[in-house]
Amino acid sequence: xRNIVYEPVDKYLYELLPQSEPAVLxxxxxxxxxxxxxxxxxxxxxxxFLLAQISGAKRIFEAGSAIGYSTIWWALAVGExxxxxxxxxxxxxxxxxxxxxxxxxxxxxxxxxxxDALEILSEEKPGSFDIIFNDVDKEDYPRVLKLAxxxxxxxxxxxxxxxxxxGRVADAKNSEPTTKAIREFNRLLYGSKELFASIIxxxxxxxxARKL
Numbered sequence: 429x430r431n432i433v434y435e436p437v438d439k440y441l442y443e444l445l446p447q448s449e450p451a452v453l454x455x456x457x458x459x460x461x462x463x464x465x466x467x468x469x470x471x472x473x474x475x476x477f478l479l480a481q482i483s484g485a486k487r488i489f490e491a492g493s494a495i496g497y498s499t500i501w502w503a504l505a506v507g508e509x510x511x512x513x514x515x516x517x518x519x520x521x522x523x524x525x526x527x528x529x530x531x532x533x534x535x536x537x538x539x540x541x542x543x544d545a546l547e548i549l550s551e552e553k554p555g556s557f558d559i560i561f562n563d564v565d566k567e568d569y570p571r572v573l574k575l576a577x578x579x580x581x582x583x584x585x586x587x588x589x590x591x592x593x594x595g596r597v598a599d600a601k602n603s604e605p606t607t608k609a610i611r612e613f614n615r616l617l618y619g620s621k622e623l624f625a626s627i628i629x630x631x632x633x634x635x636x637a638r639k640l
């Protein structure tokens with residue numbers, strides 16, 4: 429992934445970060461680096477944790493969870509009595525994630541669902557969630573937006589990773605399907621009358637939108 433932030437500044441921000449806790453998060457960070465597993469990383473994870481705590485979120489849906497790195501951060505943020513829905517189409521990812529959840533001591537707060545995240549989300553009732561986090565296949569981003577809005581409670585947050593796509597969204601010559609889908613998503617996000625949105629240029633770009 430190419431940096432979208434001036435590299436010395438990006439390096440400085442990461443050097444400021446304390447070690448992730450619990451220790452299993454550091455284990456997952458090492459595994460992600462070793463095996464090239466896409467995770468949000470500690471800088472974005474801390475933002476997610478902070479947004480969940482500020483908003484008082486207790487019910488969170490995660491669309492696209494991989495090995496469950498961000499899921500643990502969400503589960504820590506919602507606390508006892510909170511509930512996080514993990515979704516991933518890969519059974520091996522889900523099995524690995526369960527092991528990490530046990531190590532982190534948050535298994536009871538997480539509902540593991542294996543299958544298509546969009547299908548699972550479509551089955552949820554309107555107003556079910558305080559936060560919906562979108563990190564699925566990028567070409568599906570516009571579809572997730574349409575599914576997410578009605579399933580958020582009023583005042584809930586819709587958060588999306590990778591919305592700057594290593595800067596490719598700003599390259600007018602880039603016509604890759606993934607890039608075009610993210611551009612369309614960003615346009616729809618800012619154009620929505622049901623959301624108030626902002627994009628934070630952290631790591632690969634994080635969009636945060638509040639349902640009005």
